[in-house]
Amino acid sequence: MLLELLALTDVRNYAELEFTPVRGLNLLIGDNAQGKSNLLEAMAMLGTGRSFRTTHDRDIIRADAGAATISGRARSRAGTLQLACSIARGPGNVRKRYTVNGGPVRYARYLGRAQVVTFAPRDLDVIVGPPSRRRAFLNAALSQERPAYYPALASYTRTVEQKRALLRAPEPVDSDLLAIYDERLVRSGAELMSGRRSYVAVLSSEAERAYAAWASDGPLEVRYAPNVDLGPEGDADPAEAFELRLRAARPLERSGRRVLAGPHRDDVTIRLAGRDLSIFGSQGQQRSAVLALKLAEYRVSAANAGESPLLLLDDVLSELDSLRQSAFLAGIADVEQAFVTATTAPPEIAAAATYRVVAAELNRIG
Amino acid sequence: MKDRVRLCSRCFSLTEEDPCTICTDERRDAQTICVVAEAKDIFAVERTSAYRGRYHVLGGLISPMDGIGPAQLRVRELLERIGREEPREIIIATNPNAEGEATALYLSRCITPSGTAVTRLAYGLPIGGDLDYADEVTLTRALEGRRAL
Numbered sequence: 001m002l003l004e005l006l007a008l009t010d011v012r013n014y015a016e017l018e019f020t021p022v023r024g025l026n027l028l029i030g031d032n033a034q035g036k037s038n039l040l041e042a043m044a045m046l047g048t049g050r051s052f053r054t055t056h057d058r059d060i061i062r063a064d065a066g067a068a069t070i071s072g073r074a075r076s077r078a079g080t081l082q083l084a085c086s087i088a089r090g091p092g093n094v095r096k097r098y099t100v101n102g103g104p105v106r107y108a109r110y111l112g113r114a115q116v117v118t119f120a121p122r123d124l125d126v127i128v129g130p131p132s133r134r135r136a137f138l139n140a141a142l143s144q145e146r147p148a149y150y151p152a153l154a155s156y157t158r159t160v161e162q163k164r165a166l167l168r169a170p171e172p173v174d175s176d177l178l179a180i181y182d183e184r185l186v187r188s189g190a191e192l193m194s195g196r197r198s199y200v201a202v203l204s205s206e207a208e209r210a211y212a213a214w215a216s217d218g219p220l221e222v223r224y225a226p227n228v229d230l231g232p233e234g235d236a237d238p239a240e241a242f243e244l245r246l247r248a249a250r251p252l253e254r255s256g257r258r259v260l261a262g263p264h265r266d267d268v269t270i271r272l273a274g275r276d277l278s279i280f281g282s283q284g285q286q287r288s289a290v291l292a293l294k295l296a297e298y299r300v301s302a303a304n305a306g307e308s309p310l311l312l313l314d315d316v317l318s319e320l321d322s323l324r325q326s327a328f329l330a331g332i333a334d335v336e337q338a339f340v341t342a343t344t345a346p347p348e349i350a351a352a353a354t355y356r357v358v359a360a361e362l363n364r365i366g
Numbered sequence: 367m368k369d370r371v372r373l374c375s376r377c378f379s380l381t382e383e384d385p386c387t388i389c390t391d392e393r394r395d396a397q398t399i400c401v402v403a404e405a406k407d408i409f410a411v412e413r414t415s416a417y418r419g420r421y422h423v424l425g426g427l428i429s430p431m432d433g434i435g436p437a438q439l440r441v442r443e444l445l446e447r448i449g450r451e452e453p454r455e456i457i458i459a460t461n462p463n464a465e466g467e468a469t470a471l472y473l474s475r476c477i478t479p480s481g482t483a484v485t486r487l488a489y490g491l492p493i494g495g496d497l498d499y500a501d502e503v504t505l506t507r508a509l510e511g512r513r514a515l
Binding site: 108109147148151155158159161162163165166169171174176177180181183184 | 428429430431433435436437463464465467468471472475476501502503506
């Protein structure tokens with residue numbers, strides 16, 4: 001994936017910007033709060049339609065502006081792609097629109113056109129944060145990888161909300177309606193579980209290999225920990241297992257008025273030498289593990305798509321020691337294009353182009 | 367003008383005369399009832415000129431999040447109407463989203479014991495579209511809903 005042109009209008013601190021990056025490593029140098037991360041966020045939004053920094057889309061619109069527009073031209077194996085994503089202030093929530101090659105498309109059809117892998121300091125939460133952060137990591141990766149995943153996730157999430165409201169309503173629970181919600185949860189939930197199971201399987205072997213390449217205190221183990229028991233080998237049919245689990249959980253769900261069973265309560269366990277990394281790991285080990293996970297995400301995406309995804313590294317390389325920095329850079333040596341932000345140029349990096357970012361202005365300096 | 371618009375006592379569509387002109391039109395097939403969420407959905411189906419049956423407006427979709435259960439919709443009225451008019455077929459034309467699907471399944475469970483056939487609008491490919499450009503979910507649904515030539 002090669003981003004040939006990025007154009008921003010009223011995005012964060014950028015009033016207007018046209019950026020024509022080069023192939024290879026693009027290094028963005030600048031002090032804090034000048035617009036480095038905003039640029040990376042915009043690139044990620046161009047690919048995924050979502051920000052990796054905020055869930056409040058209105059934050060992305062420049063102060064006093066009515067709408068933000070991010071557009072760009074990318075070249076992939078499939079050919080040249082014109083993408084645009086715009087966010088407009090509305091009376092209630094914001095309105096988002098997506099276009100591919102000039103034609104408007106729904107979000108589900110926008111996703112996955114341009115594959116993006118992002119690595120930012122807050123990704124450490126994937127290791128030390130609550131299970132929801134690990135599910136969010138899986139959801140973001142799988143929504144790009146598997147076309148059926150995002151529609152299943154949207155339908156599943158909505159149905160869980162409806163089922164929860166039904167269980168909590170003051171009037172007696174309509175058993176027919178509850179059964180219908182469960183039936184629909186099984187349908188969409190099975191897709192989530194099988195997607196997560198196969199994705200974590202390939203991700204874990206890549207992550208274990210990456211970790212072992214620069215540290216000997218492993219092995220790093222990454223395992224899918226589904227809420228629905230998929231059997232001792234983890235290979236049970238997700239739909240059948242989910243149905244059984246729902247039947248068993250029903251009395252408790254009704255009396256407790258909670259939605260207890262299903263992949264909305266999934267987790268991923270991450271262990272180092274058999275011990276839970278989030279509890280027993282040192283900060284250095286946790287950082288190495290998230291680095292290994294991100295490298296694995298990049299490699300899996302590249303293998304699945306048959307071309308390297310756009311790689312966005314937001315202020316993470318400078319935090320690594322030189323051993324891990326070079327190990328990571330060696331792992332992404334085949335990247336077609338990457339964007340790296342830093343306050344000062346990391347010594348290990350061989351950038352194809354270096355830009356200085358000052359007050360939302362970009363100047364090439366090397 | 368506003369004072370004269372009310373709900374049809376049979377199908378609950380918006381009308382100036384009760385029953386509405388669709389319910390009283392003898393050329394229309396009384397054996398088929400198309401169930402829609404809102405009155406505006408009738409205009410969408412009517413624009414096709416492909417449907418010659420009658421309608422029933424639910425007044426929304428089942429959504430516990432918004433405090434809407436079957437009791438808040440005209441489900442009981444639909445079942446009474448089926449008992450009274452004994453139609454051959456009920457066509458459920460709700461949107462293909464989470465609420466529309468759940469409502470369709472719910473109605474199908476309620477109606478099936480009466481012996482009346484229940485059908486659902488097919489999911490399919492847009493006319494003039496290319497298979498190449500169809501998203502996987504739409505294509506999967508279109509495959510599931512395929513029919514003999």
